[in-house]
Amino acid sequence: MLNERKLRILQAIIQDYIETAAPVGSRTLSKRYNLGISPATIRNEMADLEDLGFIIQPYTSAGRVPSDKGYRLYVDQFISLKKTKAIEQDCLVLDLLREIGEIEQMLQYSSKILSQLTNYTAIALSPQIKESRLRHIQLILINSDHLIVIIITDKGIIKKSVIRLDDKIDRDSVQVISNFLNDKLHGLAVKDITTELIKTLSAEYAHLGGLIEKIISEIFQSLDEINDIDIFLDGVMNIFNFPEYNDVLRARSFLELLEKKELLSNLITSFEDEGLNVSIGSENTYEEVKDCSLVTATYKMDDTILGWLSIIGPTRMDYSTVVSVMTQVSEFIMELLNSKHK
Amino acid sequence: MLNERKLRILQAIIQDYIETAAPVGSRTLSKRYNLGISPATIRNEMADLEDLGFIIQPYTSAGRVPSDKGYRLYVDQFISLKKTKAIEQDCLVLDLLREIGEIEQMLQYSSKILSQLTNYTAIALSPQIKESRLRHIQLILINSDHLIVIIITDKGIIKKSVIRLDDKIDRDSVQVISNFLNDKLHGLAVKDITTELIKTLSAEYAHLGGLIEKIISEIFQSLDEINDIDIFLDGVMNIFNFPEYNDVLRARSFLELLEKKELLSNLITSFEDEGLNVSIGSENTYEEVKDCSLVTATYKMDDTILGWLSIIGPTRMDYSTVVSVMTQVSEFIMELLNSKHK
DNA sequence: ATTAGCACTCAATGACATAGAGTGCTAACA
DNA sequence: TGTTAGCACTCTATGTCATTGAGTGCTAAT
Structure with a gap:
C-alpha cells in the first residue's frame, strides 16, 4: 500500500x-x-x-x-500490542488498588490512575447491574415506615435504596419478606425481576397477606429505579492542557459531552472487542465525539464482559502511551477482580 | 450614608x-x-x-x-427577605422531592432544582457524618472473608463499605459482633468512635476472642475512611452562559475550583449564620473564589445545622432571583426533612 | 443645583503592510 | 530515473495606524 x-x-x-x-x-x-x-x-x-x-x-x-x-x-x-514503557514505579500506585474492597471505589480509583498516567480524561463503567444475578437481598428496618433495601449481585455490585412505606411494618414481617425474597430471587438476573414476575409470585405469597404484597411491590419498584451502569470520571480538567481546547466553545462541548452519561455509556459499551479498541475521530458514531479519540478496554470475569475502561481525548492523542497504560491497568484490574472472587 | x-x-x-x-x-x-x-x-x-x-x-x-x-x-x-417571585409552577418540580427517601438523592436533586431555577451552579453539602450519632450498624456477610458494614445515623445518612477480612468468619460470629457493636455504639457520635474507644472496649469483649477483636478493629478503620461530608454539584456547565467565562483561563480556574472538594466544603461550612448568607467576591477568604459570589443557606433539624445548600456564580449575579429561589428551596427541604423524621 | 455643550480619552474595529514558514514547480544533477 | 537546489508564490500571523463611538469631566449658562 x-x-x-x-x-x-x-x-x-x-x-x-x-x-x-x-x-x-x-x-x-x-x-x-x-x-x-x-x-x-x-x-x-x-x-x-x-x-x-x-x-x-x-x-x-x-x-x-x-x-x-x-x-x-x-x-x-x-x-500493536508491544507493551513498551512498562509503568514500573507506578506499580506502587496500582498496589493501592489491592486494598479496595468495593468495585465502585476500585473503578473510581482506576480512572484516577488512568488519567494521571496518561494526562487525558478517564472513564470507567461499572458492570451492568441488570445483567448480573442476585446473590443476596437484605432488608433493614430503620423505623416503622422506612426500609433500606440492599442488593448484592454475583458481580460484587452493592446497591442500597431507601423505601418509604405507606403502611407500618414490624420486624418480624420484614424477616418473613426477607426470607421469602432471598428464597425466590436468588440467582435470578436483575433484569428478569419484572412486574410480571411479581404477579406470578404474588399467587404464591398470597397467604402472607396484602400488606406484604404491597411492600414487595415497592421493593421491586425501587429495584427498577437504580442506575444500570454507573460512570466514573477522572481527569476531566486535563483537557485544558491541550491547545485544541483553548477555544471556549470546544472546551465547553467536550465538557458537556462528559455530562451526557447515557451517550457515554452507549458509546463505550459498543466496543465489545477482545482486548483493546482504539476509535479515532470520525470513526465514532456519535456526532459529539467526532473530534475525539477513545481507547477502550473491557474488563472481564470468566470470559464475560463486566465493564469498560476508557480514555478520551483529542484525536491528536499519544496513542502509544495510552494504549500501553490502558493495557497494563486493565490487565491489572482483571487479575485483581478474578483473584478476589475465587 | x-x-x-x-x-x-x-x-x-x-x-x-x-x-x-x-x-x-x-x-x-x-x-x-x-x-x-x-x-x-x-x-x-x-x-x-x-x-x-x-x-x-x-x-x-x-x-x-x-x-x-x-x-x-x-x-x-x-x-432583604422580601420573598418576591414565588416559584409557583415550579412547585411541581419541588414535589418530586417528596418522593425521595435517601438524603443523598434528595440533596442531589435539590442542587439540580437550584441550578435549573437560577442558571448558576448549585452545591449541596450532606450532613457531617462524624457529627451524627449512630443509630444502627448492620453487618452483612457476603462470603467467608468479605463483610459489608452499613451504618445508619440519626440524621438519616446511610453509608456502606466493604471490608476484606484477613481471616474467615462464620455467620454466627457476625451476629455476635453485630449485636455487640449495636449494643455498645448506639447513640454515640461517629467522631467519638476512635481507636481509643476500641481499646477501652476491647477489654470488655476480650472473652469473645482475638479474631473478633481484629475484625472489629477493621470495621473501625473503614468507619474512619468514609467521607465526612459528601458534596453534590449541579449546573456546573452553566457558567459557560456568562460572558465573564468566555476566557478559557477563567473558566478553567472556576471549574478546577469545583473539583477541590475540601476547599468548597471549608468555604461553605464557614457560613453558619441563621438563614441566608450572601458572600460577594473579595469578601470570600479563599483566593480561588475572590471573583465569585456565593449565596448559601443551611438546612437544619431541631435547631442544629445539618448541612448546606449554596449557589456559586460570578459577582455579577442576579442576587434577587438567587436569594428568592434559595430561600424557598431551603425552606422546602427543611420542611420535608423535619416532617419525615417525626 | 442642574444641565447643555464641548473637548478629550480610550477600547474596539478594520484596513494595510510585513515577516516568515512552507509549498509546488522547474531544472540541474548523480 | 530518482533526488535535490533554487525560486516564485501563498497564506497566516503579527504589528501598525487611522477611524469610530461610547462615555467622561469640566465649564459656563440656566
Whole structure:
C-alpha cells in the first residue's frame, strides 16, 4: 500500500504533530528526524500522502496535519500490542488498588490512575447491574415506615435504596419478606425481576397477606429505579492542557459531552472487542465525539464482559502511551477482580 | 450614608450591569430608567459613587461597573427577605422531592432544582457524618472473608463499605459482633468512635476472642475512611452562559475550583449564620473564589445545622432571583426533612 | 443645583503592510 | 530515473495606524 519511506514519513509527521500540535513542514521533518532525504523529496512524498488522504494541509502553504485515516494507519502499524514503557514505579500506585474492597471505589480509583498516567480524561463503567444475578437481598428496618433495601449481585455490585412505606411494618414481617425474597430471587438476573414476575409470585405469597404484597411491590419498584451502569470520571480538567481546547466553545462541548452519561455509556459499551479498541475521530458514531479519540478496554470475569475502561481525548492523542497504560491497568484490574472472587 | 438619589442610581447601575454585563454609562442610565435627571447630573453622582468605592471605571472614559462594595450595599438595601417571585409552577418540580427517601438523592436533586431555577451552579453539602450519632450498624456477610458494614445515623445518612477480612468468619460470629457493636455504639457520635474507644472496649469483649477483636478493629478503620461530608454539584456547565467565562483561563480556574472538594466544603461550612448568607467576591477568604459570589443557606433539624445548600456564580449575579429561589428551596427541604423524621 | 455643550480619552474595529514558514514547480544533477 | 537546489508564490500571523463611538469631566449658562 505505502512504501517503507512514505510510512516512515507519516510516522514522523504524526509523532511530531502529537508532540507539538503544530502543522509539520518538510524542513522541520528533515531536521528533526534523520530520514536521509532532503526537504524537497519529503515534499514530494507528502504531496502523495495527502493525495492518499493520510495527511491534510489546513491551507495552501501550511505544513501537514494527520487525518483520522492517517492516525488509523499509524495506530495499526506502529502501536500493536508491544507493551513498551512498562509503568514500573507506578506499580506502587496500582498496589493501592489491592486494598479496595468495593468495585465502585476500585473503578473510581482506576480512572484516577488512568488519567494521571496518561494526562487525558478517564472513564470507567461499572458492570451492568441488570445483567448480573442476585446473590443476596437484605432488608433493614430503620423505623416503622422506612426500609433500606440492599442488593448484592454475583458481580460484587452493592446497591442500597431507601423505601418509604405507606403502611407500618414490624420486624418480624420484614424477616418473613426477607426470607421469602432471598428464597425466590436468588440467582435470578436483575433484569428478569419484572412486574410480571411479581404477579406470578404474588399467587404464591398470597397467604402472607396484602400488606406484604404491597411492600414487595415497592421493593421491586425501587429495584427498577437504580442506575444500570454507573460512570466514573477522572481527569476531566486535563483537557485544558491541550491547545485544541483553548477555544471556549470546544472546551465547553467536550465538557458537556462528559455530562451526557447515557451517550457515554452507549458509546463505550459498543466496543465489545477482545482486548483493546482504539476509535479515532470520525470513526465514532456519535456526532459529539467526532473530534475525539477513545481507547477502550473491557474488563472481564470468566470470559464475560463486566465493564469498560476508557480514555478520551483529542484525536491528536499519544496513542502509544495510552494504549500501553490502558493495557497494563486493565490487565491489572482483571487479575485483581478474578483473584478476589475465587 | 448615601442620599436617596445616589442609592437609586447605584441600584440602576447594578441592575443594568447584571442584565447586560457591559459597563453602564450615564446616557444609557437616563434613557432606560426614568430617574428624572439628565445624564450630566448622573455623571456627577457617578463620580461621587466612584469616590466612595461603590462603582469602578474600568478605564478612563468607560462606563461604570459595580464594585464588590457596591454589590454589598445593593444586596443589603434591596434584597432583604422580601420573598418576591414565588416559584409557583415550579412547585411541581419541588414535589418530586417528596418522593425521595435517601438524603443523598434528595440533596442531589435539590442542587439540580437550584441550578435549573437560577442558571448558576448549585452545591449541596450532606450532613457531617462524624457529627451524627449512630443509630444502627448492620453487618452483612457476603462470603467467608468479605463483610459489608452499613451504618445508619440519626440524621438519616446511610453509608456502606466493604471490608476484606484477613481471616474467615462464620455467620454466627457476625451476629455476635453485630449485636455487640449495636449494643455498645448506639447513640454515640461517629467522631467519638476512635481507636481509643476500641481499646477501652476491647477489654470488655476480650472473652469473645482475638479474631473478633481484629475484625472489629477493621470495621473501625473503614468507619474512619468514609467521607465526612459528601458534596453534590449541579449546573456546573452553566457558567459557560456568562460572558465573564468566555476566557478559557477563567473558566478553567472556576471549574478546577469545583473539583477541590475540601476547599468548597471549608468555604461553605464557614457560613453558619441563621438563614441566608450572601458572600460577594473579595469578601470570600479563599483566593480561588475572590471573583465569585456565593449565596448559601443551611438546612437544619431541631435547631442544629445539618448541612448546606449554596449557589456559586460570578459577582455579577442576579442576587434577587438567587436569594428568592434559595430561600424557598431551603425552606422546602427543611420542611420535608423535619416532617419525615417525626 | 442642574444641565447643555464641548473637548478629550480610550477600547474596539478594520484596513494595510510585513515577516516568515512552507509549498509546488522547474531544472540541474548523480 | 530518482533526488535535490533554487525560486516564485501563498497564506497566516503579527504589528501598525487611522477611524469610530461610547462615555467622561469640566465649564459656563440656566
